[in-house]
Amino acid sequence: MIAEQKVLDALKTIGLNLYERKLYLALLLKGNATAGELAELTQVPRSRTYDTLESLADKGFVIIQQTRPVRFIAIDPEEALERYKKRYEEKIREIQRRIDELKNSEIIKELKKVFSERIKTISPEELTGTLRGLKSFFDEIENSLKTAKKSIEIVAGSEVIKELYERFADLLVKVKEKNVDLRFLVTDTKEFETLNVLKVFGEVKTIEKEKLPIEGNIIIVDDENVIMSLTDLKNIPPNQALALWTKSEVVTKNLIKPIIEVAWREYSKSI
Numbered sequence: 001m002i003a004e005q006k007v008l009d010a011l012k013t014i015g016l017n018l019y020e021r022k023l024y025l026a027l028l029l030k031g032n033a034t035a036g037e038l039a040e041l042t043q044v045p046r047s048r049t050y051d052t053l054e055s056l057a058d059k060g061f062v063i064i065q066q067t068r069p070v071r072f073i074a075i076d077p078e079e080a081l082e083r084y085k086k087r088y089e090e091k092i093r094e095i096q097r098r099i100d101e102l103k104n105s106e107i108i109k110e111l112k113k114v115f116s117e118r119i120k121t122i123s124p125e126e127l128t129g130t131l132r133g134l135k136s137f138f139d140e141i142e143n144s145l146k147t148a149k150k151s152i153e154i155v156a157g158s159e160v161i162k163e164l165y166e167r168f169a170d171l172l173v174k175v176k177e178k179n180v181d182l183r184f185l186v187t188d189t190k191e192f193e194t195l196n197v198l199k200v201f202g203e204v205k206t207i208e209k210e211k212l213p214i215e216g217n218i219i220i221v222d223d224e225n226v227i228m229s230l231t232d233l234k235n236i237p238p239n240q241a242l243a244l245w246t247k248s249e250v251v252t253k254n255l256i257k258p259i260i261e262v263a264w265r266e267y268s269k270s271i
Helices: 002-013 018-030 035-042 046-059 077-103 106-119 134-147 158-177 192-198 249-267
Strands: 032-034 062-065 071-074 128-132 151-156 181-186 203-206 218-221 225-229 242-246
Touching: 002 018, 018 032, 018 035, 018 046, 018 071, 032 035, 035 046, 046 062, 046 077, 077 106, 128 134, 134 158, 134 218, 134 225, 134 242, 151 158, 151 249, 158 181, 158 192, 181 192, 181 249, 192 203, 218 249, 225 249
Parallel strands: 151 181, 181 203
Antiparallel strands: 032 071, 062 071, 128 242, 151 218, 218 225, 225 242
């Protein structure tokens, strides 16, 4: 039973839903079976069994025998995984092609026009939200590095700074080439070697954490867009990371920016 659960959990990590996992495992055990036999064996509803088996066939895990009644055969797991990988790669390539076509079409211009006109009517509180998970946090930072026009200020511990550098070194080069002012205010010097490297891209200063009245890692873009982590990024599961995103001038210019400016000017030291 433990081994069966481990198999189900492993198949979940590659994107198979619960019904797909149960039916494929049952087919591996039986070799071949009808949809009705598998429904009885797995407790998957009969109304969902056939379409789920067709989905498994599309993904490369099952062969459909056109007999009466229709029977299904499990494909060797190693071969099934290889087929699934190839089909997934093909799907990704097709999606990428369609995205590129859309980006280069007239439609994207219309969409950007609608977005720009809508932004003008949105109140500041509507441009505030939360980012859940490390991926969302770093995706938003990546977007900020790409779109910054004047300045970027990053306030964080050196371990987070190091991760930002490892993820976005190429983007930092482009930021420098665009003459965007880049400042790093670091709350420790654990990764001192990384901090020295960062001086190529902008000004780097350190500050004692106790002298900074705001907790968390903070990124300020063009004095208006703020990303601020609300949890410890290094010591919690990635899916539990939580950050605040806001494009409210009230929050940025009247609250966060003045605090960072005082900390930068009065309490920090140059590397």
